[in-house]
Amino acid sequence: MSYAIRERLERTLLLVPGVVLYGLFNFIPLLGLLYLSQVRWRGIGEMHYVGLDNFRQVLLNPYFRDQLFNAFFQNVIFFFVVIGSFLIIGTGLALLLSFRTWGRKTYQTLFFLPYPLAAAAVAFLLDLFVNTRGPLNAALTGLGITEAPIPFLGSEDTALVTLALFYSWHRMGFAIMLVLSAILAVRNDLLEAAILDGANRLQAIRHIVMPVLAPAFVLITVIIMVDVFNNADYTLLIMGPEAGPLRSTDVMGTYLFRTAFGGSAASVNTNFGMAAAIGLLTAIMIMPAAIILALRNLRRD
Amino acid sequence: MKHIKGTLAGLTAAITLSAGTAVYADTVLNTYTWRPQDEALWTYINDNNLIDGVTVRLDTTTEDFESKLRVDMQSNRPDLFFAKAGAPWLSSWMDADVIAPISDYDVDLDMFGAAAITGSTGSDGVVYSVPVGMELQAILYNRAALEQHGISEPQTLAELEAAFATLEENGIVPMHVGARAGWWVNQVFNEVLIAGFAGDDWTRDVITGDACFTDDAYVDALRAVERWRDNGWLNPNPLADDYGAMRTDVALGTSAMMIDGIWSAGPASPMFDIEPDLELGIMPIPEGRAYGFPDFGLAANPNSNKQDAIEKVLQFVITEEFAQLYAEHVGLPAANYDLNVDDERIATAARLIAENNVAANPFFSYELNADEPSYAQLVADEVARLVAGRADAESTAQAIQNGLNGWGYVGADHCS
Numbered sequence: 117m118s119y120a121i122r123e124r125l126e127r128t129l130l131l132v133p134g135v136v137l138y139g140l141f142n143f144i145p146l147l148g149l150l151y152l153s154q155v156r157w158r159g160i161g162e163m164h165y166v167g168l169d170n171f172r173q174v175l176l177n178p179y180f181r182d183q184l185f186n187a188f189f190q191n192v193i194f195f196f197v198v199i200g201s202f203l204i205i206g207t208g209l210a211l212l213l214s215f216r217t218w219g220r221k222t223y224q225t226l227f228f229l230p231y232p233l234a235a236a237a238v239a240f241l242l243d244l245f246v247n248t249r250g251p252l253n254a255a256l257t258g259l260g261i262t263e264a265p266i267p268f269l270g271s272e273d274t275a276l277v278t279l280a281l282f283y284s285w286h287r288m289g290f291a292i293m294l295v296l297s298a299i300l301a302v303r304n305d306l307l308e309a310a311i312l313d314g315a316n317r318l319q320a321i322r323h324i325v326m327p328v329l330a331p332a333f334v335l336i337t338v339i340i341m342v343d344v345f346n347n348a349d350y351t352l353l354i355m356g357p358e359a360g361p362l363r364s365t366d367v368m369g370t371y372l373f374r375t376a377f378g379g380s381a382a383s384v385n386t387n388f389g390m391a392a393a394i395g396l397l398t399a400i401m402i403m404p405a406a407i408i409l410a411l412r413n414l415r416r417d
Numbered sequence: 418m419k420h421i422k423g424t425l426a427g428l429t430a431a432i433t434l435s436a437g438t439a440v441y442a443d444t445v446l447n448t449y450t451w452r453p454q455d456e457a458l459w460t461y462i463n464d465n466n467l468i469d470g471v472t473v474r475l476d477t478t479t480e481d482f483e484s485k486l487r488v489d490m491q492s493n494r495p496d497l498f499f500a501k502a503g504a505p506w507l508s509s510w511m512d513a514d515v516i517a518p519i520s521d522y523d524v525d526l527d528m529f530g531a532a533a534i535t536g537s538t539g540s541d542g543v544v545y546s547v548p549v550g551m552e553l554q555a556i557l558y559n560r561a562a563l564e565q566h567g568i569s570e571p572q573t574l575a576e577l578e579a580a581f582a583t584l585e586e587n588g589i590v591p592m593h594v595g596a597r598a599g600w601w602v603n604q605v606f607n608e609v610l611i612a613g614f615a616g617d618d619w620t621r622d623v624i625t626g627d628a629c630f631t632d633d634a635y636v637d638a639l640r641a642v643e644r645w646r647d648n649g650w651l652n653p654n655p656l657a658d659d660y661g662a663m664r665t666d667v668a669l670g671t672s673a674m675m676i677d678g679i680w681s682a683g684p685a686s687p688m689f690d691i692e693p694d695l696e697l698g699i700m701p702i703p704e705g706r707a708y709g710f711p712d713f714g715l716a717a718n719p720n721s722n723k724q725d726a727i728e729k730v731l732q733f734v735i736t737e738e739f740a741q742l743y744a745e746h747v748g749l750p751a752a753n754y755d756l757n758v759d760d761e762r763i764a765t766a767a768r769l770i771a772e773n774n775v776a777a778n779p780f781f782s783y784e785l786n787a788d789e790p791s792y793a794q795l796v797a798d799e800v801a802r803l804v805a806g807r808a809d810a811e812s813t814a815q816a817i818q819n820g821l822n823g824w825g826y827v828g829a830d831h832c833s
Contacts, residue, residue: 158487158509158512159487159509160487160490160515161514179820180789248662264653267654269597270597270656270658271656271657358599360599360801361597361657362807363798377481377483378483384505384508384786385787385788385791386509
């Protein structure tokens with residue numbers, strides 16, 4: 117057997133487990149999702165094949181279409197609040213941790229501490245924290261900053277951003293660790309050369325550290341994008357599938373959940389087929405951005 | 418040593434035999450429910466062998482009950498299940514043939530009132546569950562909060578609103594709404610308002626499509642809410658407060674009244690954990706109808722292989738003995754007997770339901786909830802908007818009407 121054939125065979129054999137697993141757990145369910153999106157089904161009893169009617173309903177029926185666009189738009193806002201806080205606050209904290217300052221290890225532990233906590237526990241604690249009777253409002257009114265408690269989760273203007281900040285606080289440790297590991301990969305000799313050439317700390321960060329961090333930023337962006345468009349744990353846990361107040365915290369995940377399992381207000385007219393259609397539309401909506409970012413990262417590598 | 422061994426062997430054999438006998442003595446019926454408050458009752462029934470040869474084992478799922486039922490029905494479980502009231506809820510189980518008509522069993526439903534039977538009837542007119550207890554939803558008020566300001570139970574709408582004004586002047590929230598909870602908005606708040614303001618004719622006619630949501634009968638109910646809101650008689654952040662926050666404030670006396678079910682005034686209510694000396698009064702909207710409905714029914718899986726045992730349970734549930742036990746253990750009036758109970762709360766609820774109940778329940782009607790957006794969903798969204806000050810009474814009613822017209826509900830041709 118020639119070396120080239122042997123190499124190709126080895127490569128193929130190495131790929132087989134991954135392809136089989138991907139096929140079993142991703143590709144076949146995806147095909148199932150395609151079929152499911154073309155039926156009307158309440159999760160029990162007979163499935164009724166309706167062709168593309170679920171897509172037609174979601175995209176053309178004003179009741180469903182408005183919810184789709186509202187959820188997507190709010191998901192984008194949610195994403196930008198999260199990614200903004202990760203990239204700005206997370207990078208800032210990672211940079212601070214990268215300096216050999218006193219108490220660095222303690223801070224590192226403190227920043228990472230919320231990350232392993234269960235989302236349900238975090239949601240419950242933070243809900244209590246921002247409640248109109250909670251400690252945050254008690255402090256704000258006690259210090260005379262506000263006259264009356266602020267309904268952080270009870271106002272359409274603040275609820276979505278409050279939930280996004282919950283998410284950011286909980287998972288900030290993940291962003292800090294990724295950025296910090298990228299910072300630690302910066303070559304010391306380059307930094308030393310820059311300092312010898314007269315660069316100050318800020319200039320060294322801007323011209324040497326930041327370019328090295330770019331792949332980490334892209335990685336965080338793609339992971340967070342996929343996560344916040346497909347999951348809705350905080351909204352579901354705190355606001356329920358109705359995503360109140362007045363749907364102001366509705367994101368694609370809550371819309372999909374409500375369609376499949378019903379909201380708390382009315383849980384009779386459920387349709388798993390339409391939920392599958394919403395899932396596919398979500399994938400189509402975020403796929404271009406995710407692919408572009410990933411390809412850009414690959415090209416840079 | 419030999420004696421010890423022999424004794425141990427004998428004991429083991431005896432225990433095994435008795436356990437085996439116990440297992441084979443009763444047919445165990447797996448019964449799904451979302452109501453933990455019923456567990457003590459069924460434990461009592463099982464412990465006292467009140468249903469000969471049958472043990473009802475409750476499996477309680479307080480969250481997402483429908484999903485558990487949906488998944489487990491695919492592997493032919495459970496034998497019995499608690500069914501929520503109303504044709505819309507029953508419809509998916511009917512379509513999947515996993516709920517048996519009660520006429521399949523030798524069970525006499527003649528003792529049940531119209532309201533109870535309506536709640537157990539599917540869209541095809543067939544009764545699918547045995548109604549168990551009746552609920553009453555009404556205004557619940559903190560007696561101490563009213564008495565402190567010299568207010569007695571209002572008998573007219575004018576007296577109610579005068580009481581609101583007095584309470585508000587004294588720094589107490591007159592009426593607390595927990596509009597963050599959509600289920601509370603549509604099946605508690607709005608339905609009590611309809612019973613109180615819209616009356617029998619409109620509630621009957623709106624289900625058949627002969628009356629519209631834009632009629633004055635309904636808009637007047639919404640106008641009352643708008644008036645209460647504009648006068649500052651509702652809590653300042655209704656969308657921030659969920660069901661728990663509403664009950665907490667009424668228990669503490671910082672709010673005087675709320676619209677809720679009498680379950681909140683029962684012995685198991687968490688409101689008494691907040692304020693053990695709390696006394697709650699119950700009244701419908703003054704000058705209006707009361708809103709009583711069957712809380713749930715007991716339904717059977719037609720594919721279970723324990724049909725004889727199921728029939729025994731259903732036959733027991735319709736007896737006066739069960740009704741009395743239900744009132745004592747769960748604290749709700751029975752759906753089929755006029756019981757003689759000492760509990761003032763149960764007696765009041767039973768009297769109001771018997772004498773003054775509204776004729777129909779839009780929330781339970783299939784005609785208004787058969788498609789999306791359903792009446793229940795529209796009310797949850799639009800009435801919350803009204804309460805929060807984002808809409809007025811007329812636009813709220815119009816939005817509900819437009820939403821229903823969108824899928825051509827029964828009144829679409831008649832109501833613009």
